[in-house]
Structures are given as C-alpha cells and as structure tokens.
Amino acid sequence: MTRLYLPRDAAALALGAERVAEAVQRESGARGLPVELVRTGSRGMVWLEPLLEVDTPEGRIGYGPVTAADVSSLFEAGFLSGGEHALRVGQPEALPWLAAQTRLTFRRCGLIDPLDIDAYRAGGGFAGLERAIAMGPVGIVDQVKLSGLRGRGGAGFPTGIKWNTVRLAPAGQRYVVCNADEGDSGTFADRMLMEGDPLTLIEGMTIAALAVGATRGFIYCRSEYPHAIRTLRAAIERATRAGWLGADLRGSGHEFTIEVRVGAGAYICGEETSLLESLEGRRGTVRAKPPLPALRGLFGQPTVVNNVISFASVPFILAEGGEAYAAFGAGRSLGTLTVQLGGNVKRGGLLEVPFGTSLRHVVEELGGGTATGRPIRAVQVGGPLGAYFPVSLLDTPLDYEAFAALKGLLGHGGIVVFDDSVDLAAQARFAFEFCANESCGKCTPCRIGSVRGVEVIDRIVAGERAEKNLDLLGELCSLMTDASLCAMGGLTPVPVMSALTHFPEDFDQNSRRLPAAAE
Amino acid sequence: MPRPGITDIGTPKLGTPKADPTRWTGFEAAAAIIGELRGLQGALLPMLHALQDEFGYVPVEAEPMLADALNLSRAEVHGVISFYHEFRREPAGRHVLRLCRAEACQAAGGRAVADALLGRLQLDWGQRSGDGLLTVEPVYCLGLCACAPAAMLDGEPLGRITSHSLEQSLTECGT
Numbered sequence: 001m002t003r004l005y006l007p008r009d010a011a012a013l014a015l016g017a018e019r020v021a022e023a024v025q026r027e028s029g030a031r032g033l034p035v036e037l038v039r040t041g042s043r044g045m046v047w048l049e050p051l052l053e054v055d056t057p058e059g060r061i062g063y064g065p066v067t068a069a070d071v072s073s074l075f076e077a078g079f080l081s082g083g084e085h086a087l088r089v090g091q092p093e094a095l096p097w098l099a100a101q102t103r104l105t106f107r108r109c110g111l112i113d114p115l116d117i118d119a120y121r122a123g124g125g126f127a128g129l130e131r132a133i134a135m136g137p138v139g140i141v142d143q144v145k146l147s148g149l150r151g152r153g154g155a156g157f158p159t160g161i162k163w164n165t166v167r168l169a170p171a172g173q174r175y176v177v178c179n180a181d182e183g184d185s186g187t188f189a190d191r192m193l194m195e196g197d198p199l200t201l202i203e204g205m206t207i208a209a210l211a212v213g214a215t216r217g218f219i220y221c222r223s224e225y226p227h228a229i230r231t232l233r234a235a236i237e238r239a240t241r242a243g244w245l246g247a248d249l250r251g252s253g254h255e256f257t258i259e260v261r262v263g264a265g266a267y268i269c270g271e272e273t274s275l276l277e278s279l280e281g282r283r284g285t286v287r288a289k290p291p292l293p294a295l296r297g298l299f300g301q302p303t304v305v306n307n308v309i310s311f312a313s314v315p316f317i318l319a320e321g322g323e324a325y326a327a328f329g330a331g332r333s334l335g336t337l338t339v340q341l342g343g344n345v346k347r348g349g350l351l352e353v354p355f356g357t358s359l360r361h362v363v364e365e366l367g368g369g370t371a372t373g374r375p376i377r378a379v380q381v382g383g384p385l386g387a388y389f390p391v392s393l394l395d396t397p398l399d400y401e402a403f404a405a406l407k408g409l410l411g412h413g414g415i416v417v418f419d420d421s422v423d424l425a426a427q428a429r430f431a432f433e434f435c436a437n438e439s440c441g442k443c444t445p446c447r448i449g450s451v452r453g454v455e456v457i458d459r460i461v462a463g464e465r466a467e468k469n470l471d472l473l474g475e476l477c478s479l480m481t482d483a484s485l486c487a488m489g490g491l492t493p494v495p496v497m498s499a500l501t502h503f504p505e506d507f508d509q510n511s512r513r514l515p516a517a518a519e
Numbered sequence: 520m521p522r523p524g525i526t527d528i529g530t531p532k533l534g535t536p537k538a539d540p541t542r543w544t545g546f547e548a549a550a551a552i553i554g555e556l557r558g559l560q561g562a563l564l565p566m567l568h569a570l571q572d573e574f575g576y577v578p579v580e581a582e583p584m585l586a587d588a589l590n591l592s593r594a595e596v597h598g599v600i601s602f603y604h605e606f607r608r609e610p611a612g613r614h615v616l617r618l619c620r621a622e623a624c625q626a627a628g629g630r631a632v633a634d635a636l637l638g639r640l641q642l643d644w645g646q647r648s649g650d651g652l653l654t655v656e657p658v659y660c661l662g663l664c665a666c667a668p669a670a671m672l673d674g675e676p677l678g679r680i681t682s683h684s685l686e687q688s689l690t691e692c693g694t
Contacts, residue, residue, distance in 0.1 A: 014663050014678030046665035185621030188662035223568075223605055224617075224661050226674050261561075262568055265605035267659060281563030281589070283602035299560065342664025343626035349665045371627065380622055416623045416664065427622070434659070440602075 001034045002080045005053040005060065007110065009042035009195050010227045011188070016067055017050040023071035024052070031075055041196015043110030044350030045097055048089065056082040063087040097347065097366055102328060104316045104336050105309060106352045109196035115234050117242050120199045126244065128318030132207045133252045135318075137167055140211040144314065146322025148334030153179055153270075153307030154382065154411040155487075156400050159314075162304060165294040166212040169302035174214040176205050176256075177279065177298055177305045180221040180228070181263050181270040184383025186414030189338040190308035192350055194221070194228035197312075198235035199244075202258060204311030206245065207318055208304050209256040217258040218298070220275050223265060232260050267384075267438040271486050272305040274440060285440045286486045307412070309338055329355035333399035343380075343416035344370045353398070360394035363417060374419035378503070380427075382411025384434055385491035387498035388424060408498060409491070424503035425512070429457045431495040439488060446489025449480045453496065463509030470507070473500070543580045548573055553581075553588045563589060563599055567606055576607035612647045612654040614694050617671045621660040627679075629668030635682045652694045 006021055021037060028035045045051060051064035052074070061082040063074060070087060077085040092098055112119040120126070132140050145160030166174060178201065182190040193201060205217050221229050236258050239245045247255050261279055263269050269278045273287035276298050297303025313335065317325045326334045333355035339362055342348045346368035353362070363379060370376055378388045387408030389396070396402050403410045432453035439446045453476055460469045477493035484490040505511040552569045556562050566585060570577050577600055586593040600606045618633050637655060640648055647654045663669035666678030672688055
C-alpha cells in the first residue's frame with residue numbers, strides 16, 4: 001500500500017484539501033489501488049497547498065497545488081510511484097523555500113500525523129522532556145538561559161530569567177499559561193504549530209512546569225482557531241493516555257495537567273495580564289505591572305506566561321542543549337525566528353530561519369514579490385502594532401535590535417506585503433481605528449488617544465491646517481507611547497509614525513496619489 | 520470621499536434585549552450547562568461559550584443564572600459579556616460568515632470583496648439577513664494571511680476568496 005500525506009492545516013483546508021482527500025479516496029477505490037492517506041500539518045508552503053506527497057524509494061515526492069479535479073490525472077500519471085505531472089514539485093526539501101530554512105521548532109510540522117505519539121517520538125519528540133526530568137529545575141533553567149531564548153510573542157523577554165523568577169517565588173500553587181491568542185494580522189505560526197505538531201507545545205509547557213514546579217497549565221487559544229482547538233484537545237488527551245501528562249508523568253512523580261481555554265474575539269487578550277484576567281473569567285482589562293505575572297499571575301499565583309512558539313522552542317533546547325540552539329542567530333537574537341509571510345505576496349507561508357536573515361531575501365526571493373505582480377510599496381512587520389517599511393529598508397536584517405533601531409519591531413514575526421495601490425494614510429488611520437475598537441479602556445492615552453488619532457488623521461488628509469495637525473499627531477503619538485499602560489496604546493503610534501515618516505506624500509492633500517493605482 | 524465613522528470597524532453592539540421570562544424556554548438547558556461547568560476555575564467564559572454554542576447567542580435570561588452560580592453581581596456578568604466581541608445578544612442567522620478585515624486581507628483586496636457582498640445583501644456587519652439565513656460578522660485575522668483574503672463559513676475556512684468564489688460557497692451551503 002502506498003502512503004500519501006496531505007495536510008489538514010486550516011490554510012490547506014481553506015484551499016480545498018478536504019475535497020482533494022475525498023477525491024483521492026474515491027479514485028484509489030475505483031482503480032483498486034489502495035493508499036494510506038496520512039493527514040499532517042502543513043510544511044508552511046501555503047502557496048503550494050494543498051500539497052499532496054507520496055512516499056517513494058527516493059523519499060517523499062510532492063505535487064501541488066492540487067485541486068480535486070487534478071486527482072484523476074495524478075493517478076493517470078502514476079503519481080503513486082512519483083510519476084511526472086505538471087504539478088510535480090519533486091522532493092519538497094529540495095525546494096528553495098525549504099532548503100533555505102533551519103527547522104528546529106517546526107522540524108516535524110507537516111511531516112507527521114500531529115496526533116500520532118509514536119511518530120512524534122520517532123521524530124525526536126519527548127527527548128527534551130526525558131532529559132528535563134533527569135535534569136531537574138535548575139538544570140532546565142540553565143539550559144534555557146544558555147540558549148538565549150527570548151519570548152517569541154513579541155516582547156522578547158529572556159525566557160530563562162522569567163522561569164527562574166517563577167521557580168524562586170514562594171507559592172502554594174504555580175501555573176504555566178500558554179498565550180495562544182495570536183491576534184496579530186499576518187501571523188499564523190502558533191496556529192500552524194498547534195494544528196501541525198501540538199505535542200511539541202505540550203512537551204515545552206511540561207518542561208516549563210518541571211522547571212518552575214507548576215502542576216496546572218492552561219492554553220488560552222483564540223476562538224478564531226477552531227481547528228487548532230480541536231487538535232490541541234485531542235493531543236492533550238492522547239498525551240495523557242500515554243502518560244506524558246497527568247498525576248505522575250512517566251513515573252517521575254511529577255504532576256502536570258493542561259486545559260485549553262478559548263478566547264472570545266478580544267485582541268487585547270493577547271496582552272499577558274489581560275489574558276490572565278480573561279482566564280479568571282473577567283473582562284480582559286490590562287493589569288498594571290508590577291507585580292509581574294511571574295510573581296502574581298493567574299489567580300494571584302506565580303505564573304509562567306509564554307507564547308506558543310517560545311514553549312515549542314524548548315524541547316529542542318533541552319534535547320540538543322542550549323548551546324546548540326544559541327549557535328544560530330547573532331548578537332542578542334539567538335536561535336531561529338519563525339517568519340510568516342502573507343498579504344499581497346506571490347508565495348506566502350511560514351519560514352523558520354536564523355535571526356539575521358534579511359527582509360529582502362524573505363520577501364523578494366522566497367516570497368517572489370506581490371501576488372498582483374505590481375511593485376511592492378510597503379511591508380508591515382510585527383502585526384498591527386508594527387511599522388510600515390518602504391522598499392528602501394528591505395535590507396534590514398530580521399533581528400530584534402535592527403528593527404528597534406529603525407523604530408519598528410519584529411513582534412511575532414509576521415510580514416504583510418502591500419503593493420503600490422496601498423494608501424498609507426488609510427493604513428495609519430486603520431491602526432488608530434483598530435486601537436479604538438480593541439482598547440480595553442483602562443488607560444486614557446489608549447482609550448481616548450486612539451479616537452483622537454483618527455480625527456487628526458482625517459483632518460490632515462483633508463488638508464485642514466495640515467501642518468498644525470501633523471504636529472498634534474506627533475504629540476499625540478509620543479503621549480500614547482509614553483503614558484499607555486500596555487503595548488496596545490504604547491505601540492499603536494509605531495505603524496502611524498512609520499507611515500508618516502516613510503510615506504509622507506500619502507498624508508499631503510496636494511501630493512496624495514489618487515487610488516488610481518488600485519484600478 | 521466621505522470617510523467611514525470611527526466605529527465602522529467594530530461589530531455593532533446591538534442594545535441588550537429585555538428579558539422576557541414568560542417566553543424563554545431555555546432555562547433547563549442553560550441550567551444544565553451552568554451546572555456542568557461550575558467546578559471549573561474561572562468558569563464564566565467557558566459557560567458563555569457553551570451557552571452561545573447551545574442557543575446561537577447568550578440569552579439575557581441567562582445572566583442572573585450565571586451571576587447566581589458564580590456569586591457575581593449581574594452587572595459583572597453583563598460587563599464580561601459586553602466586553603468580548605464574539606458573544607452575541609441575539610440569534611445569528613442559520614449560517615455565519617466571518618470575513619477577515621485585518622491588514623493582510625486588506626493588502627489582498629479583502630475590502631472590495633466584503634463591500635460587494637454586504638452591498639448585494641443590503642446588510643451591515645453583524646446583522647442577520649431578512650430571511651434569517653445569514654449573518655456576516657467581521658473578524659480580525661483567521662491566521663490565513665498567506666492565502667488572503669480569507670473567511671470562515673460555519674467554521675470552515677475559505678482562502679483566496681473572490682466575490683465569485685464567496686457567492687459560490689454561500690450558494691453551496693444554501694443561503
């Protein structure tokens with residue numbers, strides 16, 4: 001029997017993977033050619049999805065993007081033995097997109113059935129947890145510190161230091177909370193990992209629990225990800241049944257359980273203190289810091305709060321050692337960055353690359369420019385609170401410090417490409433609108449500043465005392481930056497000011513390009 | 520060109536309907552849901568989700584029941600429900616289409632697709648169609664940014680949507 005692989009990742013489903021699966025089963029039945037169809041996560045080449053792979057003696061051979069209508073001709077072409085076909089892409093690993101990557105965190109994603117514990121182990125899974133059990137809390141924290149891992153949610157705080165704080169905090173109960181409220185537009189790494197290799201997240205959280213002495217964990221996943229939620233719950237159940245979670249995990253005497261909780265469409269709940277409020281059953285209102293969640297977090301107890309990718313990076317670090325991870329990247333940005341390329345881009349998807357790779361390499365060479373074929377005019381990096389960069393800044397290396405120096409941020413690694421039909425004044429206005437809509441309302445700069453921001457931009461664009469209003473916009477932005485309680489209000493000025501700095505012509509009534517370019 | 524109002528991007532918050540205990544038949548089902556989830560830490564959000572799954576919205580009649588079960592004031596319960604965009608206060612259409620309006624989908628022409636659909640249906644965001652078949656809700660990112668513009672129809676993801684493909688999907692599901 002020939003083994004086939006087809007993703008069940010939400011992006012693959014969005015492009016028709018389920019219909020392809022049905023067609024494959026139908027054709028194989030009709031032709032008397034039995035196949036075993038393994039449903040995997042995605043390799044991240046969304047531009048090739050649905051990507052159907054077949055096991056051959058020369059390794060896996062891929063065909064994509066496949067539609068249900070192509071399936072019959074694939075059988076005709078003998079794809080079960082790797083036959084020639086217009087959609088044949090050869091060995092996926094040899095494609096420039098995958099060959100350019102360093103897959104540590106996503107090394108299994110897209111290769112295995114995400115709920116198959118044996119396949120997970122065979123792919124190196126749980127090796128990190130086994131070492132962690134043997135190592136003990138101090139040893140784990142040391143390895144994580146050594147790896148240089150910084151929080152992948154956007155803030156970039158050193159993970160090892162956070163864990164050590166929780167470990168040393170006196171408490172009756174400690175918690176491990178995974179922030180899976182991936183609200184930033186242009187980001188989907190968390191979703192892909194939760195759907196494609198959820199056991200990696202479970203393993204990483206369990207290692208964190210061992211490090212800090214926590215017995216309970218929560219994954220706060222946004223409701224916009226129903227597939228991820230289902231996969232996570234199923235993975236937790238299987239891991240528990242196999243003894244990797246529960247009262248006495250793998251006979252180590254340690255207890256750890258994980259529960260998935262679902263958000264309800266509030267962007268602000270990606271902010272860690274707001275997330276904790278939401279988990280406790282309240283409005284997602286931001287808490288003032290200090291106290292840090294590491295000392296007083298969920299239900300007032302010391303809590304590790306990390307992003308999905310932060311936790312998912314840990315199993316590799318424990319299995320291979322902190323130094324092996326730190327060998328990638330440069331400066332203070334060590335290890336790998338998961339870049340997510342989306343928007344108006346020819347080849348979009350997820351890439352895991354060492355820090356320091358240039359934005360241009362990702363957007364132009366791997367991404368292939370815009371989907372519309374028009375020139376790139378701007379890229380927004382780091383989600384709705386990230387900066388809009390012009391083409392002239394595409395040589396910026398992807399690392400925390402380089403982006404900070406240009407008044408931008410890497411955030412969660414999302415890159416959204418815009419062609420020359422984009423109106424940056426409209427995008428700046430949207431940044432304020434979004435903030436006005438999603439502000440938790442606790443602090444005035446964010447709650448009111450965002451509303452005033454929309455009004456000021458409207459006046460500028462209308463040519464109403466433009467000079468004075470531009471000054472006012474600058475003042476408003478510095479006030480929001482300095483006086484907001486959290487990153488929502490504090491970083492909304494980033495997209496606004498970057499649009500104004502790099503694309504001033506869009507704000508000037510006299511030079512405003514008509515939306516003609518949009519046709 | 521007139522610019523949209525500031526609240527344009529949000530789900531319109533419809534006024535909370537008045538409770539009418541004489542006509543509501545959901546007490547038993549709501550009580551069962553609340554009773555079942557009562558033991559959870561931080562149980563309110565799981566309860567609200569379960570109620571919305573059951574009824575298609577969070578009935579105002581359930582507010583005092585939730586308050587009672589969790590030892591909260593009714594105002595606190597109401598405050599939580601109104602904070603989260605996702606909790607509906609009125610039933611949705613039989614089918615729910617969630618259209619992404621965030622930056623990546625904007626970059627890929629999502630606005631035009633949304634405008635065309637809402638224009639044809641003469642619907643506003645969050646509004647149920649006259650025949651009760653469809654509600655179109657805004658969503659800010661479905662994590663499908665590499666196949667933008669994206670949407671979700673009754674929980675099923677749709678990528679690289681066009682006006683044409685969207686109409687086709689809607690026809691297939693019977694709206």
